[in-house]
Amino acid sequence: MNCFPCCGPQKNKQSNSKREHGSTTQQEVPSASKAPDMKKQRGDEGDATNINAQNYTFRELATATKNFRQECLLGEGGYGRVYKGVIPATGQAVAVKQLDRHGTENSKDFLYEVSLLSHVNHENLVKLIGYCADGEQRLLVYEYYPASTLEDRLLGNKTDEPPLNWFDRMKVAAGASKGLEYLHDNANPPVIFRDLKTCNILLGNESNNLNNAKLSDFGLAKLCGADKMNNAPPRVMGTYGYCAPEYTRTGQVSMKSDVYSFGVVLLELITGRRAVDTTKPNDEQNLVSWAQPLFRDPKKYPDMADPLLNKHFPEKDLNQAVAIAAMCLQEEPEARPLIGDVVTALSFLSTAPTEPFPPPSLPAATSVSRHSTATESEYSESESEEETSDDEGTDNEYDSSAQNHGAASAKHKENDVSSQSKKRATSKKSSRKSSTRSRNETTSADAAGGNASSSGKSSKKWKSFVGNLSHKSNSSKKSSIKEISQKSSKKNSTKEPSQKSSRKSSTKGKSSGKVSSRAESEDRSMISSHRTASSQYTGSSMSDRSSSRGSGSIRSDTNGSRRTEESMRLAMESGDEGTGPPFDRTGSSESDRR
Ligand SMILES: Nc1ncnc2c1ncn2[C@@H]1O[C@H](COP(=O)(O)OP(=O)(O)OP(=O)(O)O)[C@@H](O)[C@H]1O
Numbered sequence: 001m002n003c004f005p006c007c008g009p010q011k012n013k014q015s016n017s018k019r020e021h022g023s024t025t026q027q028e029v030p031s032a033s034k035a036p037d038m039k040k041q042r043g044d045e046g047d048a049t050n051i052n053a054q055n056y057t058f059r060e061l062a063t064a065t066k067n068f069r070q071e072c073l074l075g076e077g078g079y080g081r082v083y084k085g086v087i088p089a090t091g092q093a094v095a096v097k098q099l100d101r102h103g104t105e106n107s108k109d110f111l112y113e114v115s116l117l118s119h120v121n122h123e124n125l126v127k128l129i130g131y132c133a134d135g136e137q138r139l140l141v142y143e144y145y146p147a148s149t150l151e152d153r154l155l156g157n158k159t160d161e162p163p164l165n166w167f168d169r170m171k172v173a174a175g176a177s178k179g180l181e182y183l184h185d186n187a188n189p190p191v192i193f194r195d196l197k198t199c200n201i202l203l204g205n206e207s208n209n210l211n212n213a214k215l216s217d218f219g220l221a222k223l224c225g226a227d228k229m230n231n232a233p234p235r236v237m238g239t240y241g242y243c244a245p246e247y248t249r250t251g252q253v254s255m256k257s258d259v260y261s262f263g264v265v266l267l268e269l270i271t272g273r274r275a276v277d278t279t280k281p282n283d284e285q286n287l288v289s290w291a292q293p294l295f296r297d298p299k300k301y302p303d304m305a306d307p308l309l310n311k312h313f314p315e316k317d318l319n320q321a322v323a324i325a326a327m328c329l330q331e332e333p334e335a336r337p338l339i340g341d342v343v344t345a346l347s348f349l350s351t352a353p354t355e356p357f358p359p360p361s362l363p364a365a366t367s368v369s370r371h372s373t374a375t376e377s378e379y380s381e382s383e384s385e386e387e388t389s390d391d392e393g394t395d396n397e398y399d400s401s402a403q404n405h406g407a408a409s410a411k412h413k414e415n416d417v418s419s420q421s422k423k424r425a426t427s428k429k430s431s432r433k434s435s436t437r438s439r440n441e442t443t444s445a446d447a448a449g450g451n452a453s454s455s456g457k458s459s460k461k462w463k464s465f466v467g468n469l470s471h472k473s474n475s476s477k478k479s480s481i482k483e484i485s486q487k488s489s490k491k492n493s494t495k496e497p498s499q500k501s502s503r504k505s506s507t508k509g510k511s512s513g514k515v516s517s518r519a520e521s522e523d524r525s526m527i528s529s530h531r532t533a534s535s536q537y538t539g540s541s542m543s544d545r546s547s548s549r550g551s552g553s554i555r556s557d558t559n560g561s562r563r564t565e566e567s568m569r570l571a572m573e574s575g576d577e578g579t580g581p582p583f584d585r586t587g588s589s590e591s592d593r594r
Helices: 013-020 036-041 046-050 058-064 107-118 150-155 166-186 245-250 255-271 287-295 298-304 315-328 339-349 381-397 400-409 414-436 455-469 475-495 497-516 520-536 542-547 559-577
Strands: 073-077 080-087 092-099 128-132 139-143 147-149 201-204
Touching: 058 080, 058 092, 058 128, 058 139, 092 128, 107 128, 147 150, 150 166, 150 201, 150 255, 166 201, 166 255, 166 315, 166 339, 245 255, 255 287, 255 315, 255 339, 287 298, 287 315, 298 315, 315 339
Parallel strands: none
Antiparallel strands: 073 080, 080 092, 092 139, 128 139, 147 201
């Protein structure tokens, strides 16, 4: 470390003056190439000429971070340390990530990846504004985002902050999904995150604005060498508990492996449980393994909800959120939705209804200490009665203000809530240890549960689900879903010519969508149109879209997967009814049921 202020090459004046003017626009030639000790790499920098970020000298970043002093240290992750700094020339606050050397030695590769990341620009992504590739040093400079991570906010122990309420959680999920959608669909070439998890989601502190969740660390796994071991199998650079099964098995990543990780994050938001929690009993340590059997029974969904929510959520929204998570967590990558579809659904769920929502109609956790995996029969009659009377007594409290402040109001069981928070905090250290530090660890245990499923069915189901979302009582939601459907069908049709037929069918959905904004009865006809549309949504489905992006072969269905998909579909439908789901284990066809 002693050498850093002096060993870094000096940047030329021209480059500095650009920065002084706050320029982060595309640099013609990165000044690193002009540095004396970078000569060797000059002319060997691939797309370095297309870097849309400031090239800093090591000296500048050392000055910015007070020589990387401990007091500036924001934290340390799997890729290196992050320091808060202020760029002297501009006064801009930055987060400087000093990458571990491991895997970033090749300047050409490093600059190439930096050039890709430097063009990424979206409100739900932390902006890369600069970099440094002096000598052996590899640093990335991000906009400083005064924030806590979702991990800390959701699972930490800050007692001064109220737990996130349901709609805040859905807003965070929607924001994160939009960031991921940009990486997959707008970045060119697409960026695969590879390591999406709660600690890589930053939440703004300002005025409790949770719409603006930002993803950080995207693309770093690649930049730090995931693909750079030529003579060895691909390394798994993700984090245990979040990695898609195919990624842990083979090291192969795809957009669908990101969707899987997103599903884990969504499940954490719903349940308030960690992806991996070694303080829990063995069968509950891996969140996905714990949840997979519950996905098959929509009646148990309310029991999956975070006890800190104190049942303050619309049950139908919970059902739909769980169904989205279940879809993302399907074993087969092809069966998972595209992130764009997830965005559509979550954007809808993140809008709080203007009308009061009823409490869950099914037995749910009576105490925050009971994170139930119990079957329905395990709820004693007396417990149910107790809950019913409790619910009766608090029915009036389910007004919109209660929704907005949701769990934050936490009228009930405050002690339980705080003890639950503490318990979570205790589990943080050990879980972080086992989860974050498990990079490169390839384990089949991670390939939790999950049922194989048919991708064709999945896409139909997803269309149907997005269609079903419009069956809500709130008229503003109805019109918003109409817009979303229109947008998404437009997007699909521009993306893939092969989707013309599906566009036709979504047009049907659209026209019925107009009808939907009138009355409840008309709503039903719209859903039925959506379902018709979805049943026509065949060859040009999500799976085709994904396979056109090279995500592999489609496997055949299994009985287990049919059961799971049927359960999820019923969960979606039960969300529409707003009552307990009519869970039908016979697995009759969709048309039969109607
Ligand atoms: N742009 C930023 N603005 C403000 N703080 C940041 C920024 N980026 C990172 N941080 C802080 O730095 C800490 C360390 O971040 P880092 O991304 O290195 O580690 P991590 O996300 O905890 O773990 P991992 O590297 O395994 O993903 C984070 O906890 C976060 O609080």
